Amino acid sequence: MLPKNLDKLEEKGKIRRELEDHTDGSEKYVTRYRMDIDIKVTVTEHRFLEGCVPTKLYAPVTYGENLKALIGLLSVERFIAYERLSNIIEEMTNGIISLSDGTIDRFITELANSLGGKIEVIETSLLNGHVMHTDETPMNVTEKPGYRDDCAKMKTPENGSMSAYMRTHSNEQSTLYTVNPQKDIAGCERDGILPKYTGILSHDHEAKSYRYGIAHATCGAHLLRELKGLFELQKISWARDMRIFITEMNAQKNADIAEGKTKCDKNKLELFESQYDNRYTTLVLLAVAASVDFADMFDNNCFGRYEFQSTPQRFFTDNMQVFFAFWADLFFFGKFMFYGF
Numbered sequence: 001m002l003p004k005n006l007d008k009l010e011e012k013g014k015i016r017r018e019l020e021d022h023t024d025g026s027e028k029y030v031t032r033y034r035m036d037i038d039i040k041v042t043v044t045e046h047r048f049l050e051g052c053v054p055t056k057l058y059a060p061v062t063y064g065e066n067l068k069a070l071i072g073l074l075s076v077e078r079f080i081a082y083e084r085l086s087n088i089i090e091e092m093t094n095g096i097i098s099l100s101d102g103t104i105d106r107f108i109t110e111l112a113n114s115l116g117g118k119i120e121v122i123e124t125s126l127l128n129g130h131v132m133h134t135d136e137t138p139m140n141v142t143e144k145p146g147y148r149d150d151c152a153k154m155k156t157p158e159n160g161s162m163s164a165y166m167r168t169h170s171n172e173q174s175t176l177y178t179v180n181p182q183k184d185i186a187g188c189e190r191d192g193i194l195p196k197y198t199g200i201l202s203h204d205h206e207a208k209s210y211r212y213g214i215a216h217a218t219c220g221a222h223l224l225r226e227l228k229g230l231f232e233l234q235k236i237s238w239a240r241d242m243r244i245f246i247t248e249m250n251a252q253k254n255a256d257i258a259e260g261k262t263k264c265d266k267n268k269l270e271l272f273e274s275q276y277d278n279r280y281t282t283l284v285l286l287a288v289a290a291s292v293d294f295a296d297m298f299d300n301n302c303f304g305r306y307e308f309q310s311t312p313q314r315f316f317t318d319n320m321q322v323f324f325a326f327w328a329d330l331f332f333f334g335k336f337m338f339y340g341f
Contacts, residue, residue, distance in 0.1 A: 016038075067097070071104055086099045125174035134201060139163070141161060147190070164181055165182065165187065179332065198214055199214065202217040203217075224243055226239075252264065
């Protein structure tokens with residue numbers, strides 16, 4: 001999609017605009033745009049008086065901050081291994097820049113050391129946010145800390161690798177990653193973020209997440225995944241339609257944000273809410289038809305365990321039960337999309 005603020009982007013030096021006229025100067029023409037990127041190595045020569053060379057440029061050849069930032073992004077954010085990362089940079093620069101593992105490691109260390117008090121700033125941003133999103137994912141590592149009496153000692157596997165767990169804490173402005181050896185409450189407590197949080201916590205309904213925050217919301221990505229599974233595995237058309245509807249609402253919000261809007265058009269919002277309520281009514285009728293104790297389900301909704309006293313008919317599998325339990329949060333999910341900018 002072509003940005004609508006091309007002039008401003010050009011003024012800020014974020015884009016370079018070029019024109020190719022294929023009309024021989026005709027005043028009547030149609031316009032087509034092509035967006036591309038141009039990667040070139042910049043070599044800057046610095047000249048100093050003898051004895052006045054700053055420490056950071058003491059070596060005959062050094063690397064700039066843009067390259068270091070790209071290395072940090074690809075290594076830390078995208079988890080690209082050093083050897084592969086070196087190959088990527090070498091290919092991008094036509095073989096001009098070739099980085100050793102030691103050089104990449106030094107870049108990462110410099111970036112980590114330069115953070116200083118910025119970690120505290122990120123933590124404060126997260127803790128002051130109205131909504132925080134959190135999730136955990138496993139990763140293979142060759143060493144990880146083992147904790148005993150709050151003391152950490154690095155452990156290495158006898159062969160191959162072992163699992164550790166990375167937790168993300170994020171809101172619209174900030175993201176903080178933490179790593180723990182197990183996926184447990186102790187890790188959350190050591191991280192020290194969730195225990196201090198007093199806002200709405202968005203997550204994947206893992207039991208320990210309900211120990212933190214003052215209210216809870218379903219992670220939209222997990223919810224869409226559940227809907228996709230319900231349709232593809234169980235052929236429930238309602239789930240497919242609901243997934244399309246949520247995606248359309250999200251696309252509307254993203255389009256509004258891109259145009260600088262801070263709220264949804266009133267008429268469009270009312271239409272979305274009406275469609276939303278209709279889908280909720282359909283779900284209630286499905287639940288009643290399946291003899292699900294709906295009142296009991298809401299007694300155990302997004303603030304506790306998901307237990308059902310009655311036995312649903314065969315049509316509603318465990319995935320559908322979990323999705324029913326998600327529904328209370330889905331109410332709030334829709335509100336976040338339009339009021340939670």
